[in-house]
Structure formats: structure tokens, C-alpha cells
Amino acid sequence: xxxxxxxxxxxMTESQKKAQRNRSVALGLALVAFVVVIYIVTIVKMGPQxxxxxx
Numbered sequence: 693x694x695x696x697x698x699x700x701x702x703x704m705t706e707s708q709k710k711a712q713r714n715r716s717v718a719l720g721l722a723l724v725a726f727v728v729v730i731y732i733v734t735i736v737k738m739g740p741q742x743x744x745x746x747x
Contacts, residue, residue, distance in 0.1 A: 704712070735742070
């Protein structure tokens with residue numbers, strides 16, 4: 693494994709940084725949407741009787 697010196701770093705351009713941020717936001721939103729869908733499907737499969745259980 694080779695060490696990278698400070699003068700050899702690759703800096704992203706502003707457009708690349710913006711594109712990366714947009715991808716990160718899209719991935720985050722997709723993850724939230726997935727969690728919501730899984731939650732809704734779970735509640736639907738359990739049915740309304742899940743709220744009437746004894747504590």
C-alpha cells in the first residue's frame with residue numbers, strides 16, 4: 693500500500709461536488725422511501741387487529 697502525499701491529492705471540481713451531493717441526497721431519499729414502504733407493508737400484513745392486542 694502506498695501513501696499519498698498532500699501534493700498528489702485529486703481535488704473535485706464544484707460541478708463534481710454538486711453531482712456527488714445530489715447523488716447522496718437521492719440515495720438518502722430512496723432509503724427513507726424504502727423504510728416507509730416496508731413499514732406500511734408490515735402494518736397492512738398484520739391488519740388492524742394489531743392495535744387491539746392486550747398489554
